[in-house]
Amino acid sequence: MVPIWISVVGLGALWFALSKRPYSNLPNGGKIVDRRKHARLTDDAASHTRTRKASDVRALVLHQMGFSRGNDPKRYDGVTAHYVVLPDGGIYWLHDHTTRLPASGGLNSESVAVEFAGNLPSRAGSTNPDAFWGADKFGMDQLEPAQIEGGRALVDALRRQGSLTHIYAHRQGGPNRENDPGPDVWREVGMWAIRKYGLQWGGESFAVNKGKPIPAHWWGAIA
Numbered sequence: 001m002v003p004i005w006i007s008v009v010g011l012g013a014l015w016f017a018l019s020k021r022p023y024s025n026l027p028n029g030g031k032i033v034d035r036r037k038h039a040r041l042t043d044d045a046a047s048h049t050r051t052r053k054a055s056d057v058r059a060l061v062l063h064q065m066g067f068s069r070g071n072d073p074k075r076y077d078g079v080t081a082h083y084v085v086l087p088d089g090g091i092y093w094l095h096d097h098t099t100r101l102p103a104s105g106g107l108n109s110e111s112v113a114v115e116f117a118g119n120l121p122s123r124a125g126s127t128n129p130d131a132f133w134g135a136d137k138f139g140m141d142q143l144e145p146a147q148i149e150g151g152r153a154l155v156d157a158l159r160r161q162g163s164l165t166h167i168y169a170h171r172q173g174g175p176n177r178e179n180d181p182g183p184d185v186w187r188e189v190g191m192w193a194i195r196k197y198g199l200q201w202g203g204e205s206f207a208v209n210k211g212k213p214i215p216a217h218w219w220g221a222i223a
């Protein structure tokens with residue numbers, strides 16, 4: 001028979017552990033893994049990169065890669081984004097916030113970019129090939145539950161750093177990006193951050209640089 005006070009202490013410790021570590025089931029305990037020294041840019045991307053002050057960053061721009069290479073971070077070191085979130089929820093940091101990357105069109109100056117791995121559908125949760133860009137070539141992926149958690153953990157981490165007030169979709173920042181990041185990333189990470197933290201997203205008609213506003217269906221059934 002375990003003395004009751006030990007049980008109470010044990011339960012208390014368990015509650016503390018669970019309540020303090022909401023992302024502990026993710027790879028690396030939900031922490032951002034620094035791969036900056038491994039990251040590389042194409043010559044073209046490098047030629048369009050600038051330096052800025054870290055304090056210029058106030059926004060996170062959500063993207064989907066349009067492909068998946070699995071869960072090995074080494075296979076994503078060439079992605080032009082500040083962060084990548086892989087299907088297993090692993091979060092990897094590729095470029096400094098002081099590096100203005102050519103990632104998000106008209107939103108580049110004020111933002112860091114996060115790319116979610118996968119070729120994700122243009123209708124929430126769809127498995128119909130016509131909902132995917134180049135399904136034959138790039139496959140048909142779905143946003144994974146762990147990947148949603150990874151995206152949310154990244155939002156939390158950037159908020160703790162202090163300057164995050166806005167969240168956008170790449171679609172809003174330039175032409176030919178209609179399904180970037182797509183409805184699932186927007187609803188599960190973008191809308192979640194808007195609801196939870198009051199982050200701003202520009203409003204329903206906002207777009208720059210020939211981008212397009214967020215469409216109504218991206219908000220999904222829980223809008």
Ligand SMILES: [Zn+2]
Nearest residue numbers: 063064170180
């Ligand atoms: Zn994009």
